[in-house]
Amino acid sequence: MTNRVLKWILWIVLFAVLAAYPKLFGIYYTNLFVTFAVFAIFSVSFNVLLGYTGLLSFGHAMYFGAGGYGTALALKHIQGLPLLPAVLIGLVSAVVLALILCPLVVRVSGTAFAMLHLAFGQLMHMLAYKLRGITGGEDGIGGFPIPAFSIPGVVSVDMKAPENFYYFAVIILGISLWIMWYFTKTPFGQIQVGVRDNAMRIDYLGFKVPQTKAVVYVVAGAFAGVAGSIYALFQNLISSGALDIFTSFTPITMTMVGGIGSFFGPVFGAAIIQIIEELSTRFTEQVELVVGLILILVILFAPMGFVGLVWSLRQKWSARSVPAASLGKAS
């Protein structure tokens, strides 16, 4: 059997499992999967910044929150707004925020970039927390209408049913992952990696480093916005908690656990963290202890995360000397 056929079979199996998932596992796990999808998009958008361009952000929750608030405010104040424009408004509000900040942040890199994001992230969190008139503060904006997914005259799907929302989230996850994956495979994506590895050389080759960073930054912000938007729709609530430092650390943790050197690492990371949290809440109340210990163990014994672990195992099995996979230079 050729590799090609095998690949097709794998795709078909994946689609079948995804399609049958709500029927197989019931409503509880369906909702769990939607949460996973949200954080998978969020983490992958974070990894486009960190893994591919070498920019560590401590404030990626800004864009998550911007997307969530954009969608929530639009649905609350515009009567009869359809679903896709609402998500688009979330995306656009994150993009606008990224465009405002990017002239400032693309000038720096490394620790200064991380710190600047910590500052702006906390500023946004405080603004959302204090401007109760607009954002609702800690209580947030809730109970806004969830429109049906409709193409006029063709189809209308009620999004309040968890099963329908699951399919919607899976499709958004698929599209987002595909676009970001495609983005990193273009020649532009190669320049991105070049900026990470040796920015000065890329500069000498005639590419514009700050502009490259700016484009990547806006794309990463946009998809974090999409994740936030879906999250707000799913919870039917967005509050200042979505902007806090823990939300910013979530994609960092997921990326580290999944594997910083690969595109799909953060997706695995999101799944693993989700499963661990789910299992640990079932057996013990000390979720923090479990997550903390896992972080420590991952760094000590599998610093390249889950994907790195799989790679090294595969290398051991095939017992050939494959050149070591290039480690994330971001560190």
Next chain:
Amino acid sequence: MDPKTAMYVAQGIHGLAYGMILFLVASGLNIIFGMMGILNLAHASFFMLSAYFCYQFISMTGNFWVALLLAPVATALFGILLERFLLRKIHALGHMGELIITVGVSLVILAGVKIFWGTESLPLKIPPVLTGLVSIAGLDYPVYRLFIIALSLVVLAIMALLLYKTRLGKIVRAAVSDADMVNALGVNMPLVFMFVFGVGTWLAGVAGVAIAPILLVFPGLADQIGMDAFVVVVTGGFGSLSGAFIVSIIFGLLSSYGVQFLSQLAPLLMFLFMAIVLAIKPTGFFGERE
């Protein structure tokens, strides 16, 4: 004395006391970063841990002064264990790993505190000498705030003597500018790193004990001050103690007068200040490196 001046002075004392506490925490964070390049995100957790140790020692011995001496030392021991058995092992992997592992440690400390002491707020008794008000030149000052300021100044003096008058201080200062070179000159750097990490967590521990009687001892104790200390280090510049000192005092006063005049927006002031400083000078006030 008219009440307005009294208010200004009282808020000033509160601000100074908070600024000093902030400086104790921030200087520990800063000294560790300046020398080892490690951003210790578990630093505030050590601060909280020390407050719990203080509670434990007081309930065991009934003496605040014993707790003030022993709790920071016990905290420093935990810090040394963290450096020796976790951070040293992963140093070669770069800063991302160190960052994440300190996040893991802070989660474990939080969970450990909840297991041993529960989640309720624990009150602390302080000796009667430190309670009440003292009247100087017609104005009343809360004794405990003055005690905090004095304690911080003593610790600051000890640190300054250690850094600028001893051989060890010389090694530390040299290591801040180039640790590899100092190592090559035959100094046992891993030992110095361990010691410096211990001193850094000891400073956080002193601050934790000092603040415990004002705020109650509870698991969320670390949240506020951890963020504030982080902001101080970033704004003052990484590795710069004088920067940390100035910014700590500014932030202490900013927060106490801010609460007085713009109660709602007071927490915003600090982050706004940081955002402006970083936008103009990304390395912070006195920072030279990124």
